[in-house]
Structure formats: C-alpha cells, structure tokens
Amino acid sequence: MAFSHDGHWLATTSDDSTIRVWSPTGAGDPLVLRGHERVVWGAAFNADGTRLVSAGDDGTVRVWDPRGMGLVSVLRGHEREAWVAAFDPGGRRVFSGGVDGTVRSWDLSDRSHRVLNRHDGKVAGLAVSPDGKRVASAGTDGTIQVADADGGAKPMVLRGHEGEAWNAAFSPDGRWLVSAGHDGTLRVWDLTGTVPPLVRRADTIQIRYAAFSPDGRHVATGGQDGTVRMWDAHRDLPPLILRGHQGLVWAVAFSPDGRRLASAGTDGTVRIWPTSGRGTPVVLRGHQNMVWSVAFSPDGRWVAGTGHDGTARLWRTDAATPPVTVGGFATTVEGIEFSRDGKLLATAHGDGTVRLWRCTACEPINDLLARVDRRLARE
Incomplete structure (x- = not known):
C-alpha cells in the first residue's frame, strides 16, 4: 500500500496480479492497472505523483502513469443499460442509446440532457453525422431513425430490415447511411431520397455491424459466420472476405487513413x-x-476494445506492448468511442451510465510532446 505525496491517491497491490489506484475518500471506482503475471508485492509513487512503480512475483518492475485514464464525468439518465455512445464533431455533446429505447443528447458544459427520439425497442446502434446535425439510431424494432441533433424536426424513419437493426453509420459526406440487421442484410440508404436503398445479403444469418471507410468508397461488415467483409459501397461487386475469427464478429472500425480495419469478436x-x-x-x-x-x-496510434469481462483495453498499433487496461467499473462496458481530438473516450455501461474518460497517453503526439516540454520547463 502506498499514498501519493500529495495524499490524493492510494495504490494497493494484490495477489490477483493488479495494482489499484483509489481516492482515499472512497469516491468513485479505482483505476485498475494490469500487466503483472503473478502477485504484486509493492508499489510506490514518485515525488509529483506522475509515476507509479510496482514490483511483482513475475520478476518484473513496472512503471505506470497513474493518471493515464482519469474519470471526467458520469452521465446518468438512462432507465436501463446504456449500449452505445458517440461524440458530436465539436466534442461539446455526447449522444447515447440503450435498452430503454431512448436516444439522449448530453450537453457537456452543464451535464444536462434530453431525449431526442424513442424506438419501440432497444437502441442497439448510434451514429452522428460528420457535420453534427443529425443522429442516426438503429433499433431492435427493425427501424433506423435519423433525428435532428438539436431535437427540432420529427425523425426520419427508414424501414426495410426484417427483424432487429443492429447499427448504422454515416458516409464521410453525410449523404449515405449504411445499416446492418439480424436479417443478414447490409443496406445503403440515400438520405436525399433520390435513389432506393442498395441491399446486399452480407451473411446467411445476421450481420452485427457495418462501417464506412474514410473515403466513403467501401463498407466493412462483421457477421455471425465469423468473417469480416469489405464491400464496394455503391456497386454490386463481390466482397473481399477476411477470415480468422471464431464465432460472431461484433464490431468493425477503419483506421483514419483507411489502410487498416479492426474487428472485435466473440x-x-x-x-x-x-x-x-x-x-x-x-x-x-x-x-x-x-x-x-x-x-x-483519431491519429490511428491506439485501438480500443470493450468486452464482457467489464474492462476497456487500449493497445498501441505501432508497438507490440501489453494493453492499457481499465476496470473497476462494477458493471459491463458495452461500447467505446474516442472524441475527435483524441483526448476523451466515452464508454456506455450496463448500469445505464455513460462515462467520459481522459486519456493522456492517447493524445495526439504533438500535444503529448508539448505537454512534456511544458513540464520540463517547469522543472
């Protein structure tokens, strides 16, 4: 057990291979640091509290940044589990959806919120348009709703999926919307209404997720059959099929440069x-x-995943290092998204909360170097 020198933090070690960093007041959940493979025997803070060193039975000494993931806010309002959350492009608002069937808009300046629209079922997917003016939601009632982000006009309702609609995503220019459904179809909707939706049979059972590439030319899907597929967004061409997962692929995401595609699986x-x-x-x-x-x-340096084990994990994409693991939520972590500037993450949880986290390590490299320069100048 060790206190930081300013008394603001308490670190404990355990035979479960973790270090936990607590507020001595008992407020909030601890930051859980994982990496040791056996019992962790000791830990100590440096003088300014920016580093924590630990020693373990696995023969390693590890140096951590105990501030690497700090809780900024917990947004409460959903009546049941919150499944999805997304930032607007300016980072001033967060939108969320969940089991209570509502899509909610949160103003981060004062933490106020309102309900934008409701589904006759659970909200399984959520996306914000590139200009921040519209919010698309996919529901287990089989509909896709496109609502005014300011709560003005009545939502546009898109129908066609037979069974649950699992997610929706805007194209980079905001004209097109792609959706994935339990009926195994991928649908590309023209939001101007000029042309009918393009429908592809993407899986024999269901597809769980669809995402546009950054250039808007391709759509990636993940499905029940364990494959990841890349489709031409507007032409009826055979997809590129990527095999490797065992079981359902829950989600896919393109890197900002479009050269890589991440997938998450059962x-x-x-x-x-x-x-x-x-x-x-x-x-x-x-x-x-x-x-x-x-x-x-946003800079492609990190990829984040959340899972059934109740943790959020962040991996460096340019180095073979263990992930930064954040736990101690006391609930499941259903979804995760970075803000456009990369400084915040939003996570949706099984207790109905949406939580905002500050990730110092994930900041764009120029911002991180500037922070280091300022600290060195002070010292």
Missing part, C-alpha cells in the same frame, strides 16, 4: 487487418471473454 480477440487483403492480421489479446466494440483513436 473469440475474445481484436484483429487488425490490412484493407488491401494482403498479409495476416495482427491479433490483439487480453480480454477474458467476447469483445463487443472497437474504435481507433
């Missing part, structure tokens, strides 16, 4: 594929059970 892995289709994927392990969501940071 097999507990996150896989990063080259979108060229050549080469083998990088397989990221750490979650103890199925991985439900995946997201790249």
Whole structure:
C-alpha cells in the first residue's frame, strides 16, 4: 500500500496480479492497472505523483502513469443499460442509446440532457453525422431513425430490415447511411431520397455491424459466420472476405487513413487487418471473454476494445506492448468511442451510465510532446 505525496491517491497491490489506484475518500471506482503475471508485492509513487512503480512475483518492475485514464464525468439518465455512445464533431455533446429505447443528447458544459427520439425497442446502434446535425439510431424494432441533433424536426424513419437493426453509420459526406440487421442484410440508404436503398445479403444469418471507410468508397461488415467483409459501397461487386475469427464478429472500425480495419469478436480477440487483403492480421489479446466494440483513436496510434469481462483495453498499433487496461467499473462496458481530438473516450455501461474518460497517453503526439516540454520547463 502506498499514498501519493500529495495524499490524493492510494495504490494497493494484490495477489490477483493488479495494482489499484483509489481516492482515499472512497469516491468513485479505482483505476485498475494490469500487466503483472503473478502477485504484486509493492508499489510506490514518485515525488509529483506522475509515476507509479510496482514490483511483482513475475520478476518484473513496472512503471505506470497513474493518471493515464482519469474519470471526467458520469452521465446518468438512462432507465436501463446504456449500449452505445458517440461524440458530436465539436466534442461539446455526447449522444447515447440503450435498452430503454431512448436516444439522449448530453450537453457537456452543464451535464444536462434530453431525449431526442424513442424506438419501440432497444437502441442497439448510434451514429452522428460528420457535420453534427443529425443522429442516426438503429433499433431492435427493425427501424433506423435519423433525428435532428438539436431535437427540432420529427425523425426520419427508414424501414426495410426484417427483424432487429443492429447499427448504422454515416458516409464521410453525410449523404449515405449504411445499416446492418439480424436479417443478414447490409443496406445503403440515400438520405436525399433520390435513389432506393442498395441491399446486399452480407451473411446467411445476421450481420452485427457495418462501417464506412474514410473515403466513403467501401463498407466493412462483421457477421455471425465469423468473417469480416469489405464491400464496394455503391456497386454490386463481390466482397473481399477476411477470415480468422471464431464465432460472431461484433464490431468493425477503419483506421483514419483507411489502410487498416479492426474487428472485435466473440473469440475474445481484436484483429487488425490490412484493407488491401494482403498479409495476416495482427491479433490483439487480453480480454477474458467476447469483445463487443472497437474504435481507433483519431491519429490511428491506439485501438480500443470493450468486452464482457467489464474492462476497456487500449493497445498501441505501432508497438507490440501489453494493453492499457481499465476496470473497476462494477458493471459491463458495452461500447467505446474516442472524441475527435483524441483526448476523451466515452464508454456506455450496463448500469445505464455513460462515462467520459481522459486519456493522456492517447493524445495526439504533438500535444503529448508539448505537454512534456511544458513540464520540463517547469522543472
């Protein structure tokens, strides 16, 4: 057990291979640091509290940044589990949806919120348009709703899926919307109403997720059959099929440059594929059970996953290092997304909360170097 020198933090070690960093007041959940493979015997803070060193039975001494993931806010309002959350482009609002069937808008300046629209079922997917003016939601009632982000006009309702609609995503120009459903179809909707939706049979059972590439030319899907597929967004061409997952693929995400595609699966892995289709994927392990969501940071340096084990994990994409693991939520972690500037993450939880986290390590490299320069100048 060790206190930071300013008394603001308490670190404890355990035979469960973790270090936990607590507020001595008992407020909030602890930050859980994972990496040791056996009992952790001791820990100590440096003078300014920016580093924590630990020693373990695995023969390693590890140096941690105990401030690497700090809780900024907990947003409460959903009556049941919150499943999805997304930032607006300016980072001033967060939108969320969940089991209570509502889509909610949260103003981060004062933490106030309101209900934008309701589904006659659970809200399983959520997306914000690139200009921040519209919010699309996918519901287990089989509909896709496109609502005014300011809560003005009545939502546009898109019908066609037979059974649950699992997610929706806007194209980079905001004209097109792609949706994935339990009926195994991928649907590309023209939001101007000029042309009818393009429908593809993407899986024999269901597809759980669909995402546009950054250039808007391709759509990636993950499905029940364990494959990840890349489709031409507007032409009826055979897809590129990527195989490797064992079981359902819950989510997919393109890197910002479009050269990589991350997928999250029931097999507990996150896989990063080259979108060229050549080469083998990088397989990221750490979650103890199925991985439900995946997201790249805006600069592509990090990929985040959340899973059934109640943790959020962040891996560096440019180095073979263990993930940063955040736990202690006392509930499941259903979804995760980075803010556009990469400084915050939003997570949706099984207790109905949406939580905002500050990730110092995930900041764009120029911001991180500037922070280091300022600290060195002070010292």
